[in-house]
Amino acid sequence: ALGLLLCWEGRELSLHWCHKVLILLVIGICSFFFWLLFTYWKERWLTIGLSLQVFAPYIHLGSISMMVMVAWPVAFYVIHLEGEAKIRRYKITSNERRRNKMCNMITKLRALQVAVVLPFFLILLCLYVVPWGNHSPCIQEKDKLGPKPSFFGHRGAPMLGPENTMMSFEKAVEEGAFGLESDVHISMDRVPFLMHDYDLRRTTNIREVLPNASLKHPGFFGWYFLSTLNAGKWFSHSWVKPFYHMKPLSEADREKASKQKIPKFMELLKLAQREKKLVIFDLNVPPRQHPARSAYIQIAVREILDSQIEQHLIIWLPGSQREYVRSRAPGFQHIGRLFTIEQLTKQNITRINVDYKRLFYNGLREYKAANININLYVINEPWLFSLAWCSRIQSVTTDNIQVLNKINHPYYFMTPNFYMLMWILMDCASAIFIVAIFYFHWWRESQSEKVLRGISSYAETPSISLQKE
Structure with missing residues (x-):
C-alpha cells in the first residue's frame, strides 16, 4: 500500500534486492495460504455462503450503520482536501512554471477526492437498494411458515452418549427424536452391527485388546470378539469433547457410557419398535474377500424382518437391489439421495436424504415443486x-437434538413488512446522519478558512500602507 502511494506521488521506488526477495516471498506465502484456505475449507465456505441467507438482513442493517461511522473520516478527509485545493488556488502566481505545478497539485487533490467519495457513495447506494434483491427464506409471512422439521438422531444423541451405542439411541428417544439414524456393518459371521468408521480405533478399546489388528476393517472380525470390545470408555473421559458445544456428562452418565458395548442392528430395531421410531441407516458394503459381500442386502433385510418391527418404520436408504427389497418388504419407505427428479420418479421415490450444503446449492426449489420430502444432514447449529425450517424442510438429521428440539420458533425470522420498515427507517436515518456529518465538516472548514483569510488580509494591510508611503 505504501509503495502504491509513493508511485501515485510520482516517486521512484528504490528497493534493495533483499527487500525485493522478501516481498516476493511474502506474496508467495500469502498465495499459498489462500490456496490452502479455499481448497481445504471448501465445505466451510459453502456453509458461510448459506449463512448469508439467514444473516443477510442483519448484515445489511449493520453495514449501513458502519457506513455512517465511516462517513466521519471520509467527510473529514474530503473536506480537508477541498480546503487544501482552495489554499493552493490562492497561492497561484503569475510564474508559469510554478503555476503549472500548482495546477497539477490541485488536479491530484481533486482526483483524491473523487477516489475517496465515489466508492463511498456507490457502496452506500448499493446498500440502500440491496433489499430489492434480498430473498432470505427467513423473511416471509407468518402464515406461510411451515411446520417445525422432525428430528433424526444422528448415531443417536452423540453429545449425550457414545455414538452408535444403545445409550446414545435411548438418549435420542428421551429428547423426542422422530427417528434414529445409524451405520451398519456386517461381521465375518454375518451379524449386522452398528459402527460408523472403517476401523475400530476411534470408538473402541481395540488398541488395548488387539493393537496389531486396530487398523483392520470392522467387518473382518467375528461378532463374539466385537461384542467384547468397550465402545464407550473413550467418551466417558472428562477431557474428551467430540463436539465443541458438548456439555460435561453427569457422573451417572459417565459411568453408564464407560460400560457401553457395540450393539447389534437387532437391538436398535427392537428399541425403534418399542418406541415407535423410524429407523434410517447407511448399510456399508463389506470389503473384498468378505463372505457376505454378495449377500449383505439380503442379510440386512432378513435381520429387519426377523426383528418383527413394523415395516413402515424402516426408511430404506441403500440404493442397491431396491426391487428385491420391495418384493421382500413392501412396507419399507424408500428414500433416495440427490438424484434428478426423473430418477426419483422412475424409482417411485418421494423422499431424499441429502447433505444440506449440496441441496441448498442444487435445486431446492425443483424438489419442493415436485413435492419431494427432504431430510437434511447434519444440522447442528x-x-x-432455522434456515431449514424457513425453507419448509420436512426433517433433519442432527447431533444436537437436545438443543434444537427446544427451539419453538425459527431464529432471525421477520415478516416482509417489518423488514421494509426497518430498511426505510435505517436508510432515512443514515442519510440524515451522513448529510449532517458532511455539513459539519464543511462548516468547520469554512470557519477555518474565514480565520485564515482574516489573518492573511491583516498581514497584507501593513505592506500596502508601507508601499504607499
Whole structure:
C-alpha cells in the first residue's frame, strides 16, 4: 500500500534486492495460504455462503450503520482536501512554471477526492437498494411458515452418549427424536452391527485388546470378539469433547457410557419398535474377500424382518437391489439421495436424504415443486436449523437434538413488512446522519478558512500602507 502511494506521488521506488526477495516471498506465502484456505475449507465456505441467507438482513442493517461511522473520516478527509485545493488556488502566481505545478497539485487533490467519495457513495447506494434483491427464506409471512422439521438422531444423541451405542439411541428417544439414524456393518459371521468408521480405533478399546489388528476393517472380525470390545470408555473421559458445544456428562452418565458395548442392528430395531421410531441407516458394503459381500442386502433385510418391527418404520436408504427389497418388504419407505427428479420418479421415490450444503446449492426449489420430502444432514447449529425450517424442510438429521428440539420458533425470522420498515427507517436515518456529518465538516472548514483569510488580509494591510508611503 505504501509503495502504491509513493508511485501515485510520482516517486521512484528504490528497493534493495533483499527487500525485493522478501516481498516476493511474502506474496508467495500469502498465495499459498489462500490456496490452502479455499481448497481445504471448501465445505466451510459453502456453509458461510448459506449463512448469508439467514444473516443477510442483519448484515445489511449493520453495514449501513458502519457506513455512517465511516462517513466521519471520509467527510473529514474530503473536506480537508477541498480546503487544501482552495489554499493552493490562492497561492497561484503569475510564474508559469510554478503555476503549472500548482495546477497539477490541485488536479491530484481533486482526483483524491473523487477516489475517496465515489466508492463511498456507490457502496452506500448499493446498500440502500440491496433489499430489492434480498430473498432470505427467513423473511416471509407468518402464515406461510411451515411446520417445525422432525428430528433424526444422528448415531443417536452423540453429545449425550457414545455414538452408535444403545445409550446414545435411548438418549435420542428421551429428547423426542422422530427417528434414529445409524451405520451398519456386517461381521465375518454375518451379524449386522452398528459402527460408523472403517476401523475400530476411534470408538473402541481395540488398541488395548488387539493393537496389531486396530487398523483392520470392522467387518473382518467375528461378532463374539466385537461384542467384547468397550465402545464407550473413550467418551466417558472428562477431557474428551467430540463436539465443541458438548456439555460435561453427569457422573451417572459417565459411568453408564464407560460400560457401553457395540450393539447389534437387532437391538436398535427392537428399541425403534418399542418406541415407535423410524429407523434410517447407511448399510456399508463389506470389503473384498468378505463372505457376505454378495449377500449383505439380503442379510440386512432378513435381520429387519426377523426383528418383527413394523415395516413402515424402516426408511430404506441403500440404493442397491431396491426391487428385491420391495418384493421382500413392501412396507419399507424408500428414500433416495440427490438424484434428478426423473430418477426419483422412475424409482417411485418421494423422499431424499441429502447433505444440506449440496441441496441448498442444487435445486431446492425443483424438489419442493415436485413435492419431494427432504431430510437434511447434519444440522447442528440453531441458525442452520432455522434456515431449514424457513425453507419448509420436512426433517433433519442432527447431533444436537437436545438443543434444537427446544427451539419453538425459527431464529432471525421477520415478516416482509417489518423488514421494509426497518430498511426505510435505517436508510432515512443514515442519510440524515451522513448529510449532517458532511455539513459539519464543511462548516468547520469554512470557519477555518474565514480565520485564515482574516489573518492573511491583516498581514497584507501593513505592506500596502508601507508601499504607499
